[in-house]
Amino acid sequence: MILNVDNISVNYGAINALRDISFTLNEGEIVALIGANGAGKSTSLNTVSGLLRPTTGKVEYLGSDITTVTPQAIVNLGIIQVPEGRKIFAKMSVWENLEMGAYTVKDRKVIQERYEMVYQKFPRLKERRNQPGGTLSGGEQQMLAIARGLMAGPKVLLLDEPSMGLSPILVEQIFDIIQEINKTGTSILLVEQNALMALAIADRGYVLDTGRIVLQGDADDLLHNPTVINAYLGGETTD
Amino acid sequence: MNDPSSLPLTPKGNNNLQTNTNTAAKKLQAFQNSKFMKLLRPILGVVVSLYIVFRLYQVLVVHQEYGADTWTRLLISGLIIGGVYSLIAIGYTLVYGILFMINFAHGEVMMFGAYAGLYSFWAFKIIPIAGDPPTNFLNAYPILAIILAFLIGMTVSATMGFFLEKIAYRPLRKAPRLVPLISAIGASIFLQNAAMLLFSPQLRDVTNPDILRRGAGWTIVINGSNVILPYTGVFTFILSILLLVGLYILVRKSKLGRAMRATALDKKTAALMGVDVDSTISRTFIISGALAGAAGVMWGIHNGLVYYFVGFIPGIKAFTAAVLGGIGNLPGAMVGGLLLGIVESMGPAALGIDFQLKDVLSFLILIFVLTFRPSGLLGEVLSEEKV
Numbered sequence: 001m002i003l004n005v006d007n008i009s010v011n012y013g014a015i016n017a018l019r020d021i022s023f024t025l026n027e028g029e030i031v032a033l034i035g036a037n038g039a040g041k042s043t044s045l046n047t048v049s050g051l052l053r054p055t056t057g058k059v060e061y062l063g064s065d066i067t068t069v070t071p072q073a074i075v076n077l078g079i080i081q082v083p084e085g086r087k088i089f090a091k092m093s094v095w096e097n098l099e100m101g102a103y104t105v106k107d108r109k110v111i112q113e114r115y116e117m118v119y120q121k122f123p124r125l126k127e128r129r130n131q132p133g134g135t136l137s138g139g140e141q142q143m144l145a146i147a148r149g150l151m152a153g154p155k156v157l158l159l160d161e162p163s164m165g166l167s168p169i170l171v172e173q174i175f176d177i178i179q180e181i182n183k184t185g186t187s188i189l190l191v192e193q194n195a196l197m198a199l200a201i202a203d204r205g206y207v208l209d210t211g212r213i214v215l216q217g218d219a220d221d222l223l224h225n226p227t228v229i230n231a232y233l234g235g236e237t238t239d
Numbered sequence: 240m241n242d243p244s245s246l247p248l249t250p251k252g253n254n255n256l257q258t259n260t261n262t263a264a265k266k267l268q269a270f271q272n273s274k275f276m277k278l279l280r281p282i283l284g285v286v287v288s289l290y291i292v293f294r295l296y297q298v299l300v301v302h303q304e305y306g307a308d309t310w311t312r313l314l315i316s317g318l319i320i321g322g323v324y325s326l327i328a329i330g331y332t333l334v335y336g337i338l339f340m341i342n343f344a345h346g347e348v349m350m351f352g353a354y355a356g357l358y359s360f361w362a363f364k365i366i367p368i369a370g371d372p373p374t375n376f377l378n379a380y381p382i383l384a385i386i387l388a389f390l391i392g393m394t395v396s397a398t399m400g401f402f403l404e405k406i407a408y409r410p411l412r413k414a415p416r417l418v419p420l421i422s423a424i425g426a427s428i429f430l431q432n433a434a435m436l437l438f439s440p441q442l443r444d445v446t447n448p449d450i451l452r453r454g455a456g457w458t459i460v461i462n463g464s465n466v467i468l469p470y471t472g473v474f475t476f477i478l479s480i481l482l483l484v485g486l487y488i489l490v491r492k493s494k495l496g497r498a499m500r501a502t503a504l505d506k507k508t509a510a511l512m513g514v515d516v517d518s519t520i521s522r523t524f525i526i527s528g529a530l531a532g533a534a535g536v537m538w539g540i541h542n543g544l545v546y547y548f549v550g551f552i553p554g555i556k557a558f559t560a561a562v563l564g565g566i567g568n569l570p571g572a573m574v575g576g577l578l579l580g581i582v583e584s585m586g587p588a589a590l591g592i593d594f595q596l597k598d599v600l601s602f603l604i605l606i607f608v609l610t611f612r613p614s615g616l617l618g619e620v621l622s623e624e625k626v
């Protein structure tokens with residue numbers, strides 16, 4: 001188990017956003033965290049990233065407790081979040097955004113290698129490396145957001161709704177890339193409202209509803225679960 | 240709400256909601272868009288422009304009161320004071336860019352730098368150096384003494400900036416925007432009084448090394464009359480420009496600069512990149528403080544008088560300069576400082592008004608910029624966050 005989220009509750013002031021939720025991520029897995037808008041998916045990721053502190057429960061990374069560790073120390077450990085809405089530094093150039101992704105990497109040679117890897121995966125970014133990030137299209141910005149995450153050399157990648165606002169073709173592309181990244185040894189926690197796509201590439205999944213985990217299991221089982229089909233897959237059957 | 244400051248860095252178990260932080264800014268904006276302002280703006284604009292054109296015509300064409308020599312003198316003193324304004328203005332703009340607050344105690348940070356310079360020179364003067372004739376450290380090694388005085392002044396002010404943020408602003412990071420502003424004014428008053436108690440209310444003369452004697456300088460002849468290019472002024476101006484260029488390179492090209500810009504743009508995402516947001520904010524105050532400290536030492540060297548109130552007027556002028564250039568905008572603060580220095584120096588002559596009115600002129604500029612173009616001359620600000 002590379003990541004173990006154990007019984008955490010998170011509040012925003014008086015609002016109770018997560019109640020005693022637990023989930024795990026094993027080495028090499030893709031785990032999908034699905035749920036409607038406001039279910040608490042981003043809150044879960046932000047808690048893992050150390051931006052929010054749970055009132056109860058703990059977060060463990062490779063067996064050690066990281067519940068009270070600072071966000072930057074968590075990045076240093078190799079847990080990297082690609083936030084919802086891409087959050088590109090709009091006024092900084094593409095390469096400066098990538099450089100920010102590699103902020104915790106000290107070795108210039110490693111950074112150089114990562115540039116090559118990232119530019120090979122996303123040739124568009126290389127063409128536009130001197131352009132302000134804010135001038136990229138939505139799809140390109142998502143690519144940049146993922147590329148920026150890869151610059152840190154993640155062991156665990158937390159992806160928050162990477163398909164948001166993208167055309168079906170682009171979503172397809174992004175999900176292919178996510179699988180590719182996973183194959184090179186990065187464990188992935190994938191947050192999605194697009195349950196069908198997410199479960200299609202995931203090993204396991206959790207369904208989150210108003211701050212609670214209501215279902216969990218193998219991705220295939222969830223894809224055929226009547227509750228999931230009705231609530232999250234618009235009632236269509238999958239195959 | 241995607242206000243980044245609502246998310247990161249909250250104490251354990253206390254993930255507070257960001258509340259009415261932005262209402263004051265919204266009210267200001269609503270006022271600026273109100274019918275009254277829409278009507279007032281063009282009327283005021285036309286009246287002021289006509290008046291300025293009329294005065295310029297009178298002074299420059301009808302009376303021709305001043306010759307090229309006077310204008311050169313005014314330009315020189317404007318550039319010198321402008322460089323100092325720019326250095327201080329940078330501090331307002333950097334802090335605004337990252338915290339969206341005006342650090343009204345910044346002038347006092349500069350004042351402490353001025354005192355540090357004063358006492359450094361004073362101490363160097365009483366360190367005897369044997370020789371024939373016997374001399375002192377200040378004049379035996381003037382360049383070293385000047386470098387040391389600047390290092391001491393910049394360190395003192397940088398330290399002050401650091402603690403100012405930690406004590407007066409950091410605990411209020413989540414509070415509505417008006418609150419840290421009030422804290423800043425309180426800090427400013429506190430620091431002035433602390434300086435008065437520490438250093439006495441007396442005006443102090445700064446003893447420069449002989450190579451930087453005040454009043455001495457190169458003489459150029461214009462229009463048959465002597466125009467003095469003071470050593471202290473040339474030195475001050477060149478050093479300001481060097482520091483400004485250095486700071487610009489730091490912010491645009493270095494890793495720290497990138498972290499500062501990323502933090503200014505989006506604190507939450509910067510934290511997700513592994514940036515220590517708190518320490519980046521601290522460093523911003525340290526850098527701002529160091530520049531203000533340098534400005535303080537320069538002020539002492541060039542103007543010669545240091546007292547507990549010495550940071551007040553330059554502080555407000557530099558704030559005006561930062562607003563003039565576009566608060567949050569780095570080149571804006573630099574250009575704004577130089578421009579304000581020149582306008583303040585040449586403006587009274589050009590408009591044919593009393594030289595004593597130069598401060599009034601500066602504050603009129605502040606009011607006009609806030610009324611007509613709140614985003615300043617260089618428009619866009621560093622931050623994308625919408626108020």
Ligand SMILES: Nc1ncnc2c1ncn2[C@@H]1O[C@H](COP(=O)(O)OP(=O)(O)O)[C@@H](O)[C@H]1O
Binds near residue numbers: 256
């Ligand atoms: N900064 C915040 N302040 C207050 N409430 C918040 C904040 N962020 C999220 N919430 C609330 O917490 C709940 C979970 O939100 P979130 O984790 O963003 O859901 P999701 O990512 O699944 O759409 C929602 O009810 C939302 O309104």
Ligand SMILES: [Mg+2]
Binds near residue numbers: 038043084
């Ligand atoms: Mg979300």
